[in-house]
Amino acid sequence: MQKDLDSMIGTADNISQIPVTSGEFHIGMLNIHARAATIIFDILDAMPYVDLQFALANAIWLQGMMGLIRYVSIRKK
Secondary structure, eight states, X not given: OHHHHHHHHHXXXXXXXXXXXXXXXXXXXXHHHHXXXXXXXXXXXXXXXXXXXXXXXXXXXXHHHHHHHHHHHHHHO
């Protein structure tokens, strides 16, 4: 993500001196848009790992599975 941000800043610096009506400006803006979309998707991919509810649900599910395995193993004896 840092490389994408650095690329966006570099592209913005490069196209800041170019007239808005030129094709290079348009290509630079498309590049910035593509990098921003990449960053957004990277953030969306990272969200479940940061979300506390996701971690809590996994912990509860794991505890339930461990309890079920323990119950089945005790019942077999």
